[in-house]
Each structure stands twice: as structure tokens, then as C-alpha cells.
Amino acid sequence: MKQSKKILIIEDERDMARIISLYLDKQGYEAKTANTAVQGLLELASWQPHYIILDIGLPDLDGIEVCRRIREISDVPVLILSARGSSTDKVLGLGFGADDYMTKPFELAELAARIAAYFRRHDGQVSSRKGDADAINAGPLSMNRKQYTAAMGGNELMLSAKEFELLYHLASHSNQVFSxxxxxxxxxxxxxxxxxxxxxxxxxxxxxxxEADPSNPAYLITVWGVGYKFSAGEG
Structure with a gap:
């Protein structure tokens, strides 16, 4: 029997946390709640969830800071929930390592759909697409999707789940421009x-x-007015 995915809900509104937990349980996940940042970080270390839903307005520590601390020890995907809908908050959350962002109020069905979409991609259902492989080498970059490892010039890269997926997609289609x-x-x-x-x-x-010089990238290239591409460069 396939093991249920474990989802940690770090949310100080106990009724909301309970409702999300019950809904996700019905969707076949194993959900656990934490009502403070400290409790959430302890659960992360001991329970090792596959996915985290993180409220940005926690009583003991700002959710953005919690996200930063999570990224110091884990690449578990993090979806931020916030009553603050400004683009600045969204960019800040993503900048500190969040993988997704939803503004309250939200539909439980959409939340579950986003989580399910992540696991479909992560569990390899996308790997059958043409042009994708389990391991790639593009110039000095090497990546292995089964092991979820990446290295640049032999040096290991510490990437979050979404960083890995974005880089893998670009590098597995070197020199192809994507909007x-x-x-x-x-x-x-x-x-x-x-x-x-x-x-x-x-x-x-x-x-x-x-990049050695992020302001003058050699690999992740901007094609102005079109999008981005990965160039294998000269190594």
C-alpha cells in the first residue's frame, strides 16, 4: 500500500488549521497541525513532512522568517497562506524559499489541487515527456531527478524543490527559449x-x-521580450 503524503499545517487560527487538516485527511493525506512557529519547526525536524502549509501571520515569529529557517535545513515544498495580498508580500515569501502562495480567503478545493499538482510532478508523471530524462549534463551543470541532486562544476547546489524543477526544465532543453x-x-x-x-x-x-556574477549571467540567460533559456556556456 502506498504511503500517504504527510502535510504539516503551521497555522495559529486553530479552527482554520482543523478544517484544512480534516479536508486533507479526506483527500488521502496525513495531516498534522502546529499553532506556533516553534512547534512547526520542531514538527519539521521530528515528523519530516512531505509538504508544508505555512501561515504568514504567526504569533511568535513572522512566517517569512519561518520560511527562511525551513530553507536552512530542508527543501520541503512550502505553500504560504496570507491575509495580506500585496505583490510585495508574495515576492518576499517566494524570495525566501516558498514554492507557492495563496491569499485568504481561499477555496479548500484549490488548495488541495495545488498540492496534488505538486505531487504529480514530483512523483515523476511529467518525466515521460519527450526531451526529459532522469539525469542530464549541460556544460558544468549535472542534475539527477531520481536522486534530486544538482551540481555545478562538481560543487553541490542546495536547491528548493521548485528551484530544482525550474532549472531542470530549462537545462533539459538547453538553448530553447521559454516565456x-x-x-x-x-x-x-x-x-x-x-x-x-x-x-x-x-x-x-x-x-x-x-552564476559567478549573477548580474552578468553566463548560463541562465534573459532573452529580452521573449523569456529565459539555459545556455551550457563554455564551462
């Missing part, structure tokens, strides 16, 4: 529920990890 909307569909799915600025944020984060 932001196509990258959203390919990596985030959800038929463009996302914001194209999300792609910009993730490209910037990847450049900081890949």
Missing part, C-alpha cells in the same frame, strides 16, 4: 493560477546559486 507563462505552466502547473513575477523571482534566486 514566463510557459515556465509557469510547465513547472507550477495550475493553468496560470500563478503570477509571472514568480518566475522572475526564481530565476534571480537560481542565478545567485549558479
Amino acid at each position: 514566463k507563462s510557459r515556465l509557469l505552466d510547465a513547472v507550477w502547473g495550475l493553468e496560470s493560477h500563478g503570477d509571472e513575477n514568480t518566475v522572475t523571482v526564481y530565476i534571480r534566486r537560481l542565478r545567485e546559486k549558479l
Whole structure:
């Protein structure tokens, strides 16, 4: 029997946390709640969830800071929930390592759909697409999707789940230019529920990890007016 995916809900509104937990349980997940940031971080370390739903307005620590701390120890996907719908908050959350962002109030069905879409991609249902393989080498970059590892010039890269998926998609189609909307569909799915600025944020984060000079990238290239491509470069 296939093991249920474990989802940790870090949410201080107990009624909301309980409702989300019950709904996800009915969807076949194993859900657990934490009502403070400290409790959530402890559950992350001990329970090792496959996915985290994180409220941005926690009583003991701001959710953005919690996301930053999660990224220091884990690449588990994080979806931020926020009553604050400004683009600044969204960019800030994504910039500190969140993989997705939803504004309250929201539909439980959409939340579950986003989680299911992530697991479909992560569990390899996308791997059958032509042009994709389990392992690639593109110039100095090597990536292995089965092991979820990446290295640049032999040096391991510490990537979040979405950073890995975005880089893998670009590198497995070297020199092919993708618009932001196509990258959203390919990596985030959800038929463009996302914001194209999300792609910009993730490209910037990847450049900081890949490039010797992020302001003058040699690998993750902007094709002005069109989108982005991965160039294998000269090594």
C-alpha cells in the first residue's frame, strides 16, 4: 500500500488549521497541525513532512522568517497562506524559499489541487515527456531527478524543490527559449493560477546559486521580450 503524503499545517487560527487538516485527511493525506512557529519547526525536524502549509501571520515569529529557517535545513515544498495580498508580500515569501502562495480567503478545493499538482510532478508523471530524462549534463551543470541532486562544476547546489524543477526544465532543453507563462505552466502547473513575477523571482534566486556574477549571467540567460533559456556556456 502506498504511503500517504504527510502535510504539516503551521497555522495559529486553530479552527482554520482543523478544517484544512480534516479536508486533507479526506483527500488521502496525513495531516498534522502546529499553532506556533516553534512547534512547526520542531514538527519539521521530528515528523519530516512531505509538504508544508505555512501561515504568514504567526504569533511568535513572522512566517517569512519561518520560511527562511525551513530553507536552512530542508527543501520541503512550502505553500504560504496570507491575509495580506500585496505583490510585495508574495515576492518576499517566494524570495525566501516558498514554492507557492495563496491569499485568504481561499477555496479548500484549490488548495488541495495545488498540492496534488505538486505531487504529480514530483512523483515523476511529467518525466515521460519527450526531451526529459532522469539525469542530464549541460556544460558544468549535472542534475539527477531520481536522486534530486544538482551540481555545478562538481560543487553541490542546495536547491528548493521548485528551484530544482525550474532549472531542470530549462537545462533539459538547453538553448530553447521559454516565456514566463510557459515556465509557469510547465513547472507550477495550475493553468496560470500563478503570477509571472514568480518566475522572475526564481530565476534571480537560481542565478545567485549558479552564476559567478549573477548580474552578468553566463548560463541562465534573459532573452529580452521573449523569456529565459539555459545556455551550457563554455564551462
